[in-house]
Structure formats: C-alpha cells, structure tokens
Amino acid sequence: MNANKLPWWRPVSVVAVVGALLAASACGSGEGGGAAGPESGDGLPPVVRVVSTNPVTGPAAQNGIAANEGHHLAIKEINESGFLGDTTIEMEEVDTAGDSQTAASELTKAITDDSVSAVFGAVQSESAVAQAPIAQNSKMPIIFTQAGSDGVVIGEYTFRLTPTMNVYYPILSKFMKEQGWKTMGILYTAATPSLEMIGEETLPAMAEELGIEVVSSVATQGSTQDFTAPISQLLKDDPDGVAVLLIGAANPTAMTQLRQAGYEGAVLGSAAAASGVLDPAGEDGAGMVWPVGYHPSMEYEASQKFTEAFREEYGEDPMFNSADSYDAAWFFARALKRANSANREDIQKALDEIAAEPWTGALGENLTFTDRILDVPGVVVEKTADGEKLLYYASDVEE
C-alpha cells in the first residue's frame, strides 16, 4: 500500500459522520422543523406546560425574577380558582442569564418538546429579537413583556404585552409644559435601542412641539461608569431642564454627579430607573420623573387587585415587570380556555381572538391591542426622597 495515500474508508467515514451530525442538528432545529406540540382535538389535557425564558442571573436579573414572580402569581390564581376546570398550567423557568444565544437555544429546546404549548419570551430586547424569528418560524406562540424594540412582534405567533417606550413616553409632555422649560439637555445611552430612540427622536420631537430648544445632546456608551465629563457637556449651555436616559447603575451615578455639578431641577428619566435602582443616590435621586406602564399606586380595580395579591404573596410592592408578566399569563390562560386545546396553532388563533377584544388586567382597563401589541397608556411617576409618587395618568394629558 502507498504510505502517502489515505485508505478509501477514511474520507467516506468522515463524510458519513458529518452527514449524521448535520441530520441530527436539523432534526433538533427549531427553525421550520422540530416538534409540533400537543395535538389538537379532545379538549384541554390535565396539565398544560409553558416555559418562561427570562434572565434570573446576569445584569437583568432583577427584571427577569420580577417577571417570573408575576407569571407564578397568575398561574397560582388560575390553577387554584379552577379557571381551566380540571386542567392546571405548569410553568418551567429557564435562565437565559441575559445572553441572547442562551435565550434562543432555550426557546429551541422548548419548541422540540412536544408537551410545551407556549413560551413566555425574554424581557431583554436583544434576547427577544433572537427568539422572535425562531418562534414565528416554528409556530410556537410566544408572549413577550418589555423587550421594546423592533423585530420582536414579527408575525402571528408573536405577542407583546407592553408597547415600545416611544409610544407612551410622550405622556411626559404635560410635565415638561408645567415646568416652563425653554431649553433642555439630553443625556442618553446608545446601549439599548429603546433609550437611544427616545434620546435621538422621541424626546427632541416632544421638545420641538412644546417650543423647547434642545441645547445639548450627549450620547454615552454602555461601558461608561463616570459621568462627570458627559454631565459637564450636558450642562455647558445651562439648560432649564435635562433628561437622563440610562440603564442600571448609571442612573444613580448620573443623578449624584448631576447634583454635584450644581443642577437642582427636575430630571426626565425612564422606567430603567424605577423600583429601587435610584436608591444608592439617596436624596440626589429625588426629582427624576418617568413614564411607566404600571405603578402600585394605580387605582384601576384590576390593578389594585393585582397589587394586593402580589403584596400578600411576596411581601413587597410589585415591579412593572411583574404586572406585565401577570397579565401575560392570564392572556395565555384565556387563550387556552377559548381554544379548549393545548395545541400551539389553536392557541395562536385564540390569542388573536382575545387580542381583538378589550383587555382588563393589572396594566389597566379596557385596553386594546394593535398588531398583537397591548397599548398601555401608562402613568408618570416621580422619585421622591422616601420612595416613588404617582403624578398623573395618561388620561390626564390633554390631546
């Protein structure tokens, strides 16, 4: 035998192994293939399975944990009240750790599991954008909350129970008008699409409509930790008012350094500063104002019912993520009841039917869906020295 020539069976076996691996991955792929889920036909099974894909570790852990708490509370109510008769919902939590790849692969695992009827999608936009096409192509109903960027609600199998921030942010116009500002500065992060859009488009448009001149606009990276220089730029033309659109620890840092720089007025912010995020700033955090879909002080009957149930279950006030996800679980349960089936296609049709009707839940009363996205009017909240205060409802804003 020629020592330099490979035996014939070597390349053939390599090709065979590679082919087998490709075939196995195609069988496991969620894209256009994979399991079809529970069968249609004989009513609801004894147990309906849903998977929640949220970050319970990583930078967005607080939001993911709050979302799961809302899901759990709703599912507990649904099961205990016998809303679905003898059928109960069982939710499996998987941790995406704030990573888009993990979010996508956990969704794929759920898709290939025949017993899973639907998925609660990730709260982070980056993860949601990775999940949406997989769910849509695999015909898996997926209900998102938060995740307010384009590319999330992309087809009949994708739903979201919160609008994008730029839809409800304009309710802050009433506050801006009351402040009497003539000029303003905007400090924003380009790290998230929603805040970037607010900083570059929505807020400047609102200012223009109110006759307020934007005299400074400073974009920062997600990695920025010291805001001394950005704030110096923000305040160089001495604006009457400022907006600080940042995420995580950047909020208390910016508020602390803003006050140290001598700015004492009100600050427009975002819901990313809600639920205790500003606490490390102490008194310096007071005076930030933001619009949000839900607040524990909301007086709608259904909102109050949710708030009290959450306090009883968990001993603390709910975050907006919990209210969103609570409604998401009820949305799913109502679709199950309407479809009388745990089949994915049946559920999708039922979700569409329910989305065509007025919605009442933790997020408000008689709300409507537009293109499978719930229109939440929102409220405006102010951070005070000892907590948060609801300033007004979207319905208080004159057209």
Next chain:
Amino acid sequence: MLQDLLGAVTLGSIYLMFALGMSLAWGSIGILNFAHGSIFMFAAFVGYLVLAQSPLSLIALVALGVTVGALLSVLVHVVAFEQITRWTKDHRTAEMQILIGGIGIAGIPLALAQYETRSNPFGFTQSSFQPTVHVVGDLRVSDLQVLIVVAAAVLTTAIALWLRHSRQGLALRSIGVDAEVASMMGVNRRRFAIVTMAVAGGLAGLAAVLYTFYVGALTPESGETLIIKAFACIILGGVGSMAGVAVGAFALAFAETLVLTNFGGLWVDAISFSLIFAVLLLRPAGLFGKKAVRRT
C-alpha cells in the same frame, strides 16, 4: 474647560489606583490577575453589606475595603495561582493558565454579589460620610475628588520609591527579572508573592471604596469594565513601571475626556484605544517599558 480637566485628573487617579495593584503583581511576580476587577467589586460589596448594619465612616470603610481586598487577593493566589505555578514546568506556560484561572475565579465573587443584589446597583448611602462640593470660582470641587487625587499620587510615589530604594523592593524587582536566580540569592519568592498579592488586593479595595463614593453606585459587573482599562494603562505605560502605569492611566483618562467633549460619547472607547494602539506601534514595550537584554 477647567471642570473637564478636574474630571480627567480624577478619572485618571481612579484608573491609576485600580491599575497600580495589577501592575505591581504583573511586573514583579509575573501574575496577570484578571480576578482583580472582581476583588475590587467584592471589597465594595462587603462594605455595602456591613453598612446595612452600621453607618461606618469613610476611614472605617477604607480599612474594611483594604482588608477584604487583601485577604481575597491572597486567597485567590494561594488557592489558584500558586498551584498553577507549582504544577507547570515553567512560568511561560503558567502565564496563560494564570490568566484563564483568574478569569474563571472572577466569576465566583461576581455570582455571589449578583445573587445577593439581583444585579441591582449598590452604594454607600448609609455611610456617615457623604461627599461635599465646594465652589472655587467657576470650579466645583468635592472633598472626595481631592482625596482621590492625593491618595493616588501618594500611593504611586510611595510604591515607586519603595521599589527603587528599599531592600525588599530590590528583592521584588529581582523576582521580576529572574525568579530562579532571585531564589538562589536567598529571596523567599513565596513570601514576597503573598505580600505582593496582599498589597495589590488592598489597593483594589481602597480604590473600590473611593470609587463607589465617587460614582455613587456600583453593580456586580462594574469591576469587569475597569479591568480592560487597567490592562490598557499598564500596556501603554510599560509592564513593571510605576511611572508608566501612572502616565498610562492619565493618558487614557485625558484621551477619553478629550474625545467625549469633542466627538461625543459613542467614540470614547474606539478613539482612546486607537490612540493607545498607535503609541504601541511606535513603542511596543510601552512608553516606559524596558527592552529585554539578551546575551549574544
């Protein structure tokens, strides 16, 4: 302009205090500790936990931060780096393993802090010390900024002088040049390594406390961003040079401030690191790096 200058000097001082410990360990005992950021964060985190029980003063918090940083750094060294060095045949092989080991170990304090805080920001609002701002003409200066700049200057000078003029400093530098020969000359490498790591960790703890007061809040992930900056400062200045890391820290801080005030915040990292890269093209060993001497 003057305000921006003060901001840049303060930022540079923070980078310097953070990078000083890393540079000391890397330049002398050859340990490039990528758990340094995690140690920094955890020192502040422990301060936050203790503050929930008792309103500590600045001095008490600094003492706590330095102690936690030192102990954690020594623990990481003894449990991981020392074992790696013992079981690998030469230091070259050990270097990569130490780097990876540091990244891996960094995950433990990070996970603990993330679990406890749910990755929410934490700070020192409960402390009896809160920074006070003074207005001097057009300049707003806080007492904390003065403290940070002075601390960075004093520590850097003290360490540089100690390394240059003391017997222990000479012994430590000899380990950095040739550990085997230093050992043969009677230098106790293990003892020096532990002390060096303790000092490096203590510096991280000090930087953590001052930085937390300065920015108001940290998250469990805060140390990771600073690691990259510190690495850049050390490379720019030259490994093993205290003057180099000082120049590197201020060069980076000034570059970032200059870019932000002239081109916007989105270009800070891109342009700042490009400047560093440009300098390294001209001086690959860094601004104050020493060329290797080889016998021919």
